[in-house]
Amino acid sequence: MRATSTAGPAVLVLEDGRAFAGQSYGAVGTTVGEAVFSTGMTGYQETLTDPSYHRQVVVMTAPHIGNTGVNPHDMESSRIWVAGFVVRDPALRPSNWRSQGDLDEALRTSGVVGISGVDTRALTRHLRDRGAMRVGIFSGPDAGRPVEELLRTVTQAPRMAGSALAEEVSTPHPYVVSPPEGVAPRWTVAALDLGIKGTTPTLMAARGIRVHVLPATSTWEELLAVEPDGVFFSNGPGDPATAEHETALLRRVLDTGLPFFGICFGNQLLGRALGLPTYKLAFGHRGINQPVLDRATGKVEVTAHNHGFAVGWPEGTPTDEGADTPYGPVRCSHVALNDDVVEGLRCVDVPAFSVQYHPEAAAGPHDAEHLFDRFVTMMEEHRAQA
Structure with missing residues (x-):
C-alpha cells in the first residue's frame, strides 16, 4: 500500500473487471485486498480495528458512515487493520457526545485508502452474486490510469484462500x-x-x-x-x-x-x-x-x-x-x-x-x-x- 494526503477522484476495480467511480475517502493512494461487505448499521470503528479484517477491503452496506466520529475507547486493537474502506455517504461532520475525532481524518492518519460516493448497494449485490473477490482502490494519479492497467494490479494481489495471516x-x-x-x-x-x-x-x-x-x-x-x-x-x-x-x-x-x-x-x-x-x-x-x-x-x-x-x-x-x-x-x-x-x-x-x-x-x-x-x-x- 502507498498513500499520501491529497483528496480527489477515486476508482474501485474488482477482479472480474467491474469498476465503480467515486471520491477519495481517507488516505489517497493505492490499496488491494479481498472485497467483503459488512451489514452493520453501526459499529464501524469496531470493524476497522478488528484484526480479523486484515488484508480485506470492507464495503459498508449502511449508507451513512462516520456520523458518530471516533474515540479511543472503542478501539478493539492498537490500530486500524482493514486494507481499504468503501462507503456511500460519509458524514459531513461527527455528531455524538463520545466523539473525539473525525473518521475521515482517522483513516488518513492511519494511511488507510478509501473511497466514497460508491453505490454500495449495487456493489454488495454484485459481491453477493459473484462472491468475495480481490479488489483495488485507486486515488491520486493512479485514478486516471486505464481500468485495464488497474485490473492487472488487482489480479496480482494474493488470494485469501491459502493465506496464513x-x-x-x-x-x-x-x-x-x-x-x-x-x-x-x-x-x-x-x-x-x-x-x-x-x-x-x-x-x-x-x-x-x-x-x-x-x-x-x-x-x-x-x-x-x-x-x-x-x-x-x-x-x-x-x-x-x-x-x-x-x-x-x-x-x-x-x-x-x-x-x-x-x-x-x-x-x-x-x-x-x-x-x-x-x-x-x-x-x-x-x-x-x-x-x-x-x-x-x-x-x-x-x-x-x-x-x-x-x-x-x-x-x-x-x-x-x-x-x-x-x-x-x-x-x-x-x-x-x-x-x-x-x-x-x-x-x-x-x-x-x-x-x-x-x-x-x-x-x-x-x-x-x-x-x-x-x-x-x-x-x-x-x-x-x-
Missing part, C-alpha cells in the same frame, strides 16, 4: 489482563492471540479470570507455563487450513483434557483439530445482525459475525446427529438460519466447545455474552473432577 496480527509478546478491582481472580486462562479483540479478555477478566494473552507462535510448553485452568483461541484472519501449528497445539489441549473455548477462527481450528474440513464461503458473514439457532435451547440469538471460512459437516447440512472424531462425538451446537452454516461445535467426551460468531460484540447484540459464563462453568466442573 494470524502471526501477522498476533501480539509479539505475552501480556496479562487481570480482573478489575473488587473482582477476585479465580481462574487462569491461556488465550492464544490469533487476532484477538480487546473486549474479549476484558469480559473474561470481569468474571474473575486472569487472562494470559499469548502469541500465535507459542509452544505447548509456553502455554503450560502459565498453569491455565482453561485455554481460549480467539478470532483472526486468514485460511484455517494454513494454521498447522495452532491446530497441532489445540490437539495437545484436547489430549490433556483442559477446558477449551474458541470463537470464530478458534471455532474453525477446533473443527480441523477434530478432523473436520473447512471451506471458503461464497461471500462470508459480516455484520451485527446475523440470526443463529442454539440447538440446545431452541433460542435464536442475533449475533456479530466476521468470517469468510466455515467448518464443513460430514453429511453436508448439519443434523442433530453427532459426527465421530478421534476425540469422540462432536455435535453442531449452533447453526446459521440464513444458510445452514455450522456456527458452533460441542464435544461430548472432552471439555471443548466453540462458536463461529463473536460473543464479545462491543457495538451490537449481547445475546451471546453468556458463553463466557459457560466457559467458567466448564472450568469449575473440570476443577471439581480433578
